[in-house]
Amino acid sequence: MKQVLPGGVNRSDLKLSDGRTISYYDSKEINRSAADQRNDEAQPGIGHLRLDPLVNEWVSVASHRQHRVFLPPKELCPLCASTSEKLTEIPDSDYEVVVFTNRSPALTTPANNWKLPAINGLDTPNADAAGACEVVCYTPDHGTSFAKLSERQIRTVLEAWKDRDSALSKLPFIEQVFPFENRGEEVGVTLSHPHGQIYAYSFLPPRIEKMLQAAQDHLKKTGRALLDDVIKREIKDEKRIISQNSEWIAYVPFAARYPFEIHLAPKRGVAGMSELDEAQSAAFPAIAKEILARLDGVFGIEMAYIASWYQAPVNSGRDSMRLHWQIVSVRRQPGKLKYLSGSESAMGAFIMDLEPEQSAQQLREVKL
Amino acid sequence: MKQVLPGGVNRSDLKLSDGRTISYYDSKEINRSAADQRNDEAQPGIGHLRLDPLVNEWVSVASHRQHRVFLPPKELCPLCASTSEKLTEIPDSDYEVVVFTNRSPALTTPANNWKLPAINGLDTPNADAAGACEVVCYTPDHGTSFAKLSERQIRTVLEAWKDRDSALSKLPFIEQVFPFENRGEEVGVTLSHPHGQIYAYSFLPPRIEKMLQAAQDHLKKTGRALLDDVIKREIKDEKRIISQNSEWIAYVPFAARYPFEIHLAPKRGVAGMSELDEAQSAAFPAIAKEILARLDGVFGIEMAYIASWYQAPVNSGRDSMRLHWQIVSVRRQPGKLKYLSGSESAMGAFIMDLEPEQSAQQLREVKL
Numbered sequence: 001m002k003q004v005l006p007g008g009v010n011r012s013d014l015k016l017s018d019g020r021t022i023s024y025y026d027s028k029e030i031n032r033s034a035a036d037q038r039n040d041e042a043q044p045g046i047g048h049l050r051l052d053p054l055v056n057e058w059v060s061v062a063s064h065r066q067h068r069v070f071l072p073p074k075e076l077c078p079l080c081a082s083t084s085e086k087l088t089e090i091p092d093s094d095y096e097v098v099v100f101t102n103r104s105p106a107l108t109t110p111a112n113n114w115k116l117p118a119i120n121g122l123d124t125p126n127a128d129a130a131g132a133c134e135v136v137c138y139t140p141d142h143g144t145s146f147a148k149l150s151e152r153q154i155r156t157v158l159e160a161w162k163d164r165d166s167a168l169s170k171l172p173f174i175e176q177v178f179p180f181e182n183r184g185e186e187v188g189v190t191l192s193h194p195h196g197q198i199y200a201y202s203f204l205p206p207r208i209e210k211m212l213q214a215a216q217d218h219l220k221k222t223g224r225a226l227l228d229d230v231i232k233r234e235i236k237d238e239k240r241i242i243s244q245n246s247e248w249i250a251y252v253p254f255a256a257r258y259p260f261e262i263h264l265a266p267k268r269g270v271a272g273m274s275e276l277d278e279a280q281s282a283a284f285p286a287i288a289k290e291i292l293a294r295l296d297g298v299f300g301i302e303m304a305y306i307a308s309w310y311q312a313p314v315n316s317g318r319d320s321m322r323l324h325w326q327i328v329s330v331r332r333q334p335g336k337l338k339y340l341s342g343s344e345s346a347m348g349a350f351i352m353d354l355e356p357e358q359s360a361q362q363l364r365e366v367k368l
Numbered sequence: 369m370k371q372v373l374p375g376g377v378n379r380s381d382l383k384l385s386d387g388r389t390i391s392y393y394d395s396k397e398i399n400r401s402a403a404d405q406r407n408d409e410a411q412p413g414i415g416h417l418r419l420d421p422l423v424n425e426w427v428s429v430a431s432h433r434q435h436r437v438f439l440p441p442k443e444l445c446p447l448c449a450s451t452s453e454k455l456t457e458i459p460d461s462d463y464e465v466v467v468f469t470n471r472s473p474a475l476t477t478p479a480n481n482w483k484l485p486a487i488n489g490l491d492t493p494n495a496d497a498a499g500a501c502e503v504v505c506y507t508p509d510h511g512t513s514f515a516k517l518s519e520r521q522i523r524t525v526l527e528a529w530k531d532r533d534s535a536l537s538k539l540p541f542i543e544q545v546f547p548f549e550n551r552g553e554e555v556g557v558t559l560s561h562p563h564g565q566i567y568a569y570s571f572l573p574p575r576i577e578k579m580l581q582a583a584q585d586h587l588k589k590t591g592r593a594l595l596d597d598v599i600k601r602e603i604k605d606e607k608r609i610i611s612q613n614s615e616w617i618a619y620v621p622f623a624a625r626y627p628f629e630i631h632l633a634p635k636r637g638v639a640g641m642s643e644l645d646e647a648q649s650a651a652f653p654a655i656a657k658e659i660l661a662r663l664d665g666v667f668g669i670e671m672a673y674i675a676s677w678y679q680a681p682v683n684s685g686r687d688s689m690r691l692h693w694q695i696v697s698v699r700r701q702p703g704k705l706k707y708l709s710g711s712e713s714a715m716g717a718f719i720m721d722l723e724p725e726q727s728a729q730q731l732r733e734v735k736l
Contacts, residue, residue, distance in 0.1 A: 050622060050623040051623060052621070052622075052623035052625070053582065053586075053594065053598060053622075053623075054579055054582060054583075054594065054595075054598070054621075055575070055578045055579055055582055056578075056581075056582050057578075057623075057716070057717075057718075058717070059623040059624070059625055059718045059719075059720055060717070060718065060719045060720065061623075061720045061723060061724070062719055062720065062721060063720075063721060063722055063723045063726065106711075106719040121582075121585075121586055121589070121594075121597075122597055122598065122601055176715075178710070178711075178714075178715055180710035180711075180714060181710075182709040182710050187709045188709045189709075197710065199710070199711055199715070199717075201715070201717060203717075205711075205715035205716055205717040206578075206715070206716030206717065207423070207714065207715045207716040207717075208715065210423045210424075210425075210574075210716075211422055211423055213424075214421065214422060214423055214424050214489075215422075217489075218421075218489055221489070226421065226422065226489075227422075229489075229490055230421060230422070230490065233490055253420070253422075254418060254420075254421075255418040255419060255420035255421075255425075255427040255429075256427070257420070257427055306709060306710055306713060306714055308710060308714035308715075310714075326714065328713075328714075337556065341550040341555045341556045341557075341674060342546070342548035342549075342550050342565065342567070342674055342676060343474075343546075343548075343567055343573075345674060345696075346546075346548060346575065346674055346676035346678075346694065346696075347544075347546055347567070347569070347573035347574070347575045347576065347676075348425070348573055348574030348575040348578075349425075349426070349428070349567075349569060349571075349573040349574065349575075350425075350427045350428065351427075351428045351430055351474040352427055352428065352429045352430065352431075353430060353431060354431055355429060355431045356429070358431065
């Protein structure tokens with residue numbers, strides 16, 4: 001199947017030998033037909049969701065993931081393009097951007113009649129772990145990083161995210177689509193090839209539930225979207241702004257939780273990724289590159305980070321919640337990490353050692 | 369000031385040179401009078417609380433902590449007893465258990481008229497970071513660990529926790545008392561001397577707020593405390609139980625979030641630490657030692673863990689919430705850590721790679 005997306009991006013869908021779909025996203029028309037020459041068997045079964053009754057949150061149990069590949073050397077990287085000597089997840093000998101389902105997905109397609117059980121304390125039944133876990137390969141170049149991609153390449157990644165957001169949102173069992181990137185061994189990255197992931201949840205993740213509540217309260221009280229007012233405050237305060245262009249603004253949030261935390265939001269708010277229009281999409285790559293380069297520039301080393309796309313749930317809060325990208329780094333000084341220890345991980349109470357204004361200044365002062 | 373506590377524990381309070389109080393907890397009567405011979409200046413000022421409007425949570429900003437001591441070599445350990453060559457945080461030349469305020473506290477005593485501002489979205493003012501951060505030294509022996517302490521010594525630690533819980537709960541600005549231990553560099557421990565901490569918050573930490581809601585809902589619906597019913601289910605299911613004695617039960621919770629997670633709870637539920645009676649207190653050390661030894665035994669290495677005491681807030685939920693200890697380890701295999709990356713840290717959605725029942729079996733099978 002082929003399709004032309006905005007930004008001149010061409011999508012071609014093929015099948016991997018175990019039945020998974022692989023989507024190639026290319027900035028030019030190209031015939032993608034390389035067959036997967038591996039003899040892979042279909043994925044192991046589905047995990048399950050259990051309710052944690054102490055906080056009424058779903059936990060996914062995916063015991064088949066325990067033995068997945070961990071930091072293989074470059075010559076074994078499953079995210080590089082295939083060669084005659086080595087067959088990888090990408091059958092073709094070159095690619096620009098590809099997306100496919102994770103080989104060991106924690107969340108996957110459930111049976112047709114799947115339904116999330118109503119939460120009922122200790123009497124809540126388990127459920128199949130419905131959802132999707134996809135891998136987004138940003139580039140065939142094993143040794144680079146998102147920040148170093150060309151603007152053209154980042155635009156292609158963005159179109160892949162938008163396309164997958166749109167497709168996953170249409171699945172009847174999906175409530176939240178979450179594109180993200182873990183970068184660096186410090187945050188548990190098992191494959192160093194530049195890539196991100198998309199998790200699509202069949203329940204509202206706890207963090208989204210809480211954001212939705214705050215956003216809905218704000219909308220009810222003021223008639224406005226909360227993030228629009230947050231951005232107004234950032235523009236008024238000025239001192240936490242890192243960069244802006246015609247369509248996007250990047251800032252260290254007023255109550256940052258990490259020593260280096262950057263939020264990037266469209267100035268004209270949208271509920272979700274697939275609602276970004278041409279002007280917003282075209283203006284994204286330059287500022288995305290800039291803020292990630294600033295992050296790497298603070299200490300002159302590649303910063304470990306988690307980059308997360310927050311957006312409105314598929315079926316609620318489309319009028320109150322707003323798309324934005326949160327990039328948090330766990331490094332607080334060249335030799336020091338910020339750990340989520342007792343207060344943060346057990347109580348959810350964050351302690352920040354650096355004033356957000358100081359952190360913003362350091363990021364602004366990086367020479368690019 | 370001297371006081372005799374349950375379990376034959378004697379408390380002696382002295383002052384450090386910068387004005388902080390140090391409390392010695394001893395299993396015998398002993399005259400503690402060693403003066404602090406350092407010329408320390410008083411603590412730096414108080415940090416502040418900022419509201420994160422996206423989720424209505426308080427974040428503590430404590431920029432004076434950025435330069436604190438990081439993993440000093442043993443000969444510089446500030447938690448060892450003082451010697452003629454080296455003056456530490458503990459003026460005496462020996463001790464059993466001591467408690468004192470953290471040298472760089474993220475939360476501290478506010479002005480008399482301090483009051484937590486009402487949450488009002490973007491219009492919420494900042495507040496001084498009221499609260500307390502204390503250090504609990506478990507033993508003068510730098511190279512040991514909590515699990516290896518004698519039962520007598522653990523009882524003394526327990527009495528110190530109970531005593532501090534009781535004292536901190538009486539302060540007008542304290543809403544939650546949280547004794548915990550981070551163990552291992554993997555969870556960001558900056559001092560390897562066996563010690564824990566007590567954070568006392570002037571607001572309800574987000575995790576407690578959520579637990580309180582679930583506990584209150586359950587009480588309203590059933591007339592019973594939620595944790596009592598959780599324990600009933602663990603006893604009925606049996607397969608996740610690690611150990612029990614007359615007063616305590618240890619289990620891997622039904623919806624564990626970490627590969628090795630143990631909850632230890634009194635069978636006769638209490639709201640908080642200082643309500644533990646003599647039978648419960650006397651029965652704690654043996655089972656505490658056992659479960660921590662099992663944790664270290666799984667891979668035959670010292671496990672990095674976060675051990676957290678959850679209890680009812682000072683001013684609410686005393687009838688619905690129950691004291692228990694949650695010990696979570698981030699190690700999933702000898703060479704592999706579980707990281708809180710995208711799904712866990714950004715969405716609050718946990719993925720568990722190991723079935724809680726498997727994990728419980730591994731813990732039970734450890735030969736002690």
